[in-house]
Amino acid sequence: MKRFALIMTSLILAANAYAVEREFIWPKGKMPDTQKHQIAEMTDVSRKDDFNPDKHRIPYLEWFDAPAKDVDNNGCMILISGGGYNSCCDVGLIKQWRERLTELGFQCVNFVYRTPRPEGLPIYKTAWEDGQRAVRMVRKEAEKRGFDPEKIGTISMSAGSHLALLLATSSQTPAYERIDKVDDIPCHINWAIVNAPAYGETDSEKGTPSTRQGYGSDVKLSDVFKFDDHTCPMSLHHGGTDIYAPQTSTLVYRQLRRMGVPAELHLYPDKGHGAYGLERAIEFMRQMEFMGPLEKEVALMDRYNNDDARGAYSKSDVWPEGKMPDVQAEQCTPYIEWHMPKELKTKAIQIIYSGGSYKNNDPDGFEAAPARRYLNEKGMTVVTLKYRTPRPKDLAKHTTAWQDLQRAIRIVRKEAAERGLDPDRIGIMGNSAGGHLTLMGVTSSLHQSYRPIDDIDKLPCNVQWGIGIYPAYALTDGLDQHNTEGGNEDSSVLAPEFSFDLKTAPMLFVHGDADGWAAMNSVKTWEKMLMMGVQSELHTLAKRNHCFQRTASPGTGSYTYLDRIWEFMTAKGFNK
Numbered sequence: 001m002k003r004f005a006l007i008m009t010s011l012i013l014a015a016n017a018y019a020v021e022r023e024f025i026w027p028k029g030k031m032p033d034t035q036k037h038q039i040a041e042m043t044d045v046s047r048k049d050d051f052n053p054d055k056h057r058i059p060y061l062e063w064f065d066a067p068a069k070d071v072d073n074n075g076c077m078i079l080i081s082g083g084g085y086n087s088c089c090d091v092g093l094i095k096q097w098r099e100r101l102t103e104l105g106f107q108c109v110n111f112v113y114r115t116p117r118p119e120g121l122p123i124y125k126t127a128w129e130d131g132q133r134a135v136r137m138v139r140k141e142a143e144k145r146g147f148d149p150e151k152i153g154t155i156s157m158s159a160g161s162h163l164a165l166l167l168a169t170s171s172q173t174p175a176y177e178r179i180d181k182v183d184d185i186p187c188h189i190n191w192a193i194v195n196a197p198a199y200g201e202t203d204s205e206k207g208t209p210s211t212r213q214g215y216g217s218d219v220k221l222s223d224v225f226k227f228d229d230h231t232c233p234m235s236l237h238h239g240g241t242d243i244y245a246p247q248t249s250t251l252v253y254r255q256l257r258r259m260g261v262p263a264e265l266h267l268y269p270d271k272g273h274g275a276y277g278l279e280r281a282i283e284f285m286r287q288m289e290f291m292g293p294l295e296k297e298v299a300l301m302d303r304y305n306n307d308d309a310r311g312a313y314s315k316s317d318v319w320p321e322g323k324m325p326d327v328q329a330e331q332c333t334p335y336i337e338w339h340m341p342k343e344l345k346t347k348a349i350q351i352i353y354s355g356g357s358y359k360n361n362d363p364d365g366f367e368a369a370p371a372r373r374y375l376n377e378k379g380m381t382v383v384t385l386k387y388r389t390p391r392p393k394d395l396a397k398h399t400t401a402w403q404d405l406q407r408a409i410r411i412v413r414k415e416a417a418e419r420g421l422d423p424d425r426i427g428i429m430g431n432s433a434g435g436h437l438t439l440m441g442v443t444s445s446l447h448q449s450y451r452p453i454d455d456i457d458k459l460p461c462n463v464q465w466g467i468g469i470y471p472a473y474a475l476t477d478g479l480d481q482h483n484t485e486g487g488n489e490d491s492s493v494l495a496p497e498f499s500f501d502l503k504t505a506p507m508l509f510v511h512g513d514a515d516g517w518a519a520m521n522s523v524k525t526w527e528k529m530l531m532m533g534v535q536s537e538l539h540t541l542a543k544r545n546h547c548f549q550r551t552a553s554p555g556t557g558s559y560t561y562l563d564r565i566w567e568f569m570t571a572k573g574f575n576k
C-alpha cells in the first residue's frame with residue numbers, strides 16, 4: 001500500500017469484548033534483520049494448539065477503543081509486555097493496564113514485538129527496531145485518533161522495560177536504516193512507566209539475572225542507554241527481592257537526577273519480579289500534568305485539623321529532674337505525649353517528631369500533627385516527641401536529640417504493656433532533620449548515646465521499623481547543609497554516624513525528587529539496607545521539594561503520602 005506501506009485489518013477479541021484494530025508496523029519485505037525463528041504474538045495466542053507461526057511474523061500495534069469523551073485527556077499510552085525477549089507473555093498485565101488507563105482518559109495501544117531473541121545480535125536488537133518504528137507509527141496516528149503527538153507514554157514490564165528504557169533514553173540513536181517516510185517521524189516518547197527493568201546492568205545485559213544482585217563494585221548501568229537530550233521523565237518501579245537487581249532502577253534514577261530530568265523511584269519491600277504500584281504511576285502522571293492541569297493545592301493542616309479520633313492523652317518529661325545528660329541552658333526541655341485512639345485497633349505504637357534543622361522542632365506542626373491524627377483514625381497509638389533544640393554547643397548537631405530519642409523509646413517500651421500495647425512493636429518517624437534522627441535511631445541502637453541513669457535504661461532502644469520523610473544530612477556532601485552535588489556523585493557517601501548495626505530495622509522513605517536535601521539521602525540508605533538484607537520501601541515524588549506535603553494537589557503522591565505509611569505497615573505486618 002502506498003500510504004506508508006501499511007497493512008490494516010480489524011478484528012474483535014472475544015476474550016475481553018474490546019474492539020481492537022491491528023496495525024502492522026513494517027511494510028511487506030522491509031522488516032530489518034528478519035529471522036525465521038521469530039514471531040510477533042502474545043502468548044495467549046502463540047500457545048494455542050492450532051497456532052501457525054508463519055501467519056504471525058510481523059510485529060504490530062493493537063489499537064483499543066478510544067476513551068470516553070468526558071474523560072479523554074488527549075494522551076496515548078503504549079503498552080509493552082515482558083517475557084525475557086523470548087515471548088510477549090504479560091497478557092493479564094496488558095488487560096489490567098488497558099482497562100485502568102482507558103478509564104483515566106488515555107488512548108491505549110498494545111505493542112507486540114518480535115521474539116524470541118535474535119541470533120547473532122544483541123538480545124534486544126530486533127525489539128528495539130520494532131520499538132522505534134512503533135513509536136513513529138503511533139505518533140503518525142495522533143491527529144487521526146485525537147491525541148497530542150507530544151503526549152505519548154509507555155508502560156512496561158521486565159524485558160519490555162529494558163526496551164522502554166531504550167526508547168526513553170536513546171531515540172537519537174537509529175536502531176535501523178530508514179525505509180520510508182514514516183521513519184522521518186521522531187521516535188522519542190514523552191514519559192515512561194518502567195516496571196522491573198531487566199538486563200540493565202553490566203552483569204545482566206546479555207540476558208541473565210544479575211549475578212551479584214547488581215551490587216558488585218564492577219557492576220554499572222549498561223552503556224546501551226545513551227541518555228540523550230530527548231530522555232524523558234520516568235516513574236521507575238522495582239521489588240526489593242527481584243533477581244533482576246533493583247539497582248538498575250536506582251542507577252537510572254541517579255542518572256536522571258544528574259540530567260535534571262523529573263523522575264520518580266518506587267521500591268517495594270519483599271517483592272520479587274513483577275509490576276507493582278500502578279496507582280503510584282498514575283499519581284506521577286497526574287503530578288507531571290500528563291493527565292491535564294493539577295487541581296488547586298490543599299494545606300495538609302486543613303485536611304487533618306482536629307483530634308476527634310483521639311481518646312486518652314497524657315504528657316510527661318523525658319528525663320528525671322537533674323538527670324538529663326549534656327544539659328545546655330539555651331535548649332528546650334524534652335517531653336513525650338501519648339495520643340491514644342478512641343478505638344484501639346492495633347497494639348503497635350508510632351513515635352513521631354518533626355524536623356527543623358536541629359534548630360527547633362514542633363510536635364504540633366504540619367510534619368507531625370497530621371500524621372498523628374491520621375494514625376489515630378486508623379486505631380493506632382501515637383507518641384509525639386519534643387526533643388532538645390537548638391543545636392548543642394561543642395557537640396555533634398544531633399547529639400542531644402539522639403539522647404532524647406533513645407530515652408523516649410525506652411520509656412515507651414516500659415509503659416507499653418501497662419497501656420495494653422506491645423513493647424516489641426514500636427516504630428519511629430521523623431521529617432528532615434527528624435529523618436536524620438530516625439536514621440540514627442534505626443541504625444545505631446546498640447550504640448549508647450548517654451550513660452544509664454536508672455532501670456529504664458536497662459531496656460533496649462531498638463525499634464521494629466522507621467519512617468524517614470525527606471531525611472536530611474544523610475550524605476557526606478550535605479552533613480550540615482543542602483547536598484552540594486545533589487547526592488549524585490561517587491564522592492557522596494552515607495554519613496559516618498550511622499553504624500548500621502545488627503538491630504537495623506526496615507524503613508519507609510518518602511522524598512521529593514526536587515528536594516535541596518537530595519532524594520539520594522533516601523536512595524543510598526535504601527541501597528545500604530538492601531545489601532544488609534533489610535527489606536525497606538522507598539518513594540520519590542517528581543517535581544516536589546522539601547516539605548512537599550505542606551500543600552499538595554489531590555490525586556498526587558504528595559497528597560496521599562500518609563497512605564504509604566499505612567500500606568508499608570500493613571505489608572510488613574507491623575500494624576496487626
